[in-house]
Amino acid sequence: MSAAPLVDAYDLVVFDLDGVIFLIDRPIPGAVEAVARLGGDGRAFAYATNNASRRSADVADLLTGMGVPATADQVLTSAGAAATLLAERLPAGAPVLVVGAPALHAEVRAVGLVPVTGAEEAPVAVVQGYGPRVGWAELAEASLAVRAGALWVATNTDRTLPSPRGPLPGNGSLVAVLRTALGREPDVVVGKPEPALFTAAAHRYGAARPLVVGDRLDTDIEGAVRAGLDSLLVLTGVSGPADLIAAPPGRRPTYVAADLGGLFAPADALRVPGKEPAGGGWRVTDDGVGWRLDGAGAPLDALRALCAAAWSGGPARRVTGVSAQARAALKELGLD
Missing domain, CATH: 3.40.50.1000 (HAD superfamily/HAD-like)
Known part of the structure; x- marks a missing residue:
């Protein structure tokens, strides 16, 4: 597994705002630090929001007031x-x-x-x-x-x-x-899931390989799929683990992370569906009634394993934790 951060593979990061950077007027924990780190590393980033209640300059002022780096030119609004x-x-x-x-x-x-x-x-x-x-x-x-x-x-x-x-x-x-x-x-309909905001951001920055980061499968992720772009779903907003497991092909992200810290994690640790590691980890089996999750590991890896089971062709099913670690992971993911 490559240890290179996920963000290394992309020349532009396009963030959704509500549910990714902030909730109404409060920054999401870790968002300020993640965007500042991108800026400190000299990486290009932009914001694309469906919320039509603010102009670009107003959004930039709101972000900078929260400590999130932003200029009006970086903000694309519906x-x-x-x-x-x-x-x-x-x-x-x-x-x-x-x-x-x-x-x-x-x-x-x-x-x-x-x-x-x-x-x-x-x-x-x-x-x-x-x-x-x-x-x-x-x-x-x-x-x-x-x-x-x-x-x-x-x-x-x-x-x-x-x-x-x-x-x-x-x-x-x-x-x-x-x-x-x-x-x-x-x-x-102008905004996401229509791809116009993403393609405009790529054109503005001359980016050949943008990464879309969003919290909604039906707008951010579907829009990225329509635009032919890779995407990262963060679990800080609207779409949760159960939504991801049940997502149709047109709404499936390339990666999933708990929050924006995932930008700096290895890509293979976030790719969805996940592959079972050679040394063990999580195992999902079908007992004819539902899925049984067994093993141990990080809850996010359990989610990736469940996506692998769901996206292999069968419908999403009720899941039961076999081990104590599995039951704890399902509880943390809200799947218990």
């Missing part, structure tokens, strides 16, 4: 990407109904379009992004505008946002309101 897409499709000065936070209004204005708030202003497009104060009145105006023929662009469709108190409704939940009212999907 709000900025959505505004750019609209500017490419619409004439300058076109009215766009904005449903979201002030940051999304500012991004639309910055590309030469005119943000409006009512369907009576004849918007030619509706752009919908997360905003903690979005309510029925804004959604009603958007519904009327789309029914009248406006282009409907969603910055992203994350169903939830991670928080210290647990998952909260995300923009996908708000999009679902209009989807139900209108009986159709948005015309365009």
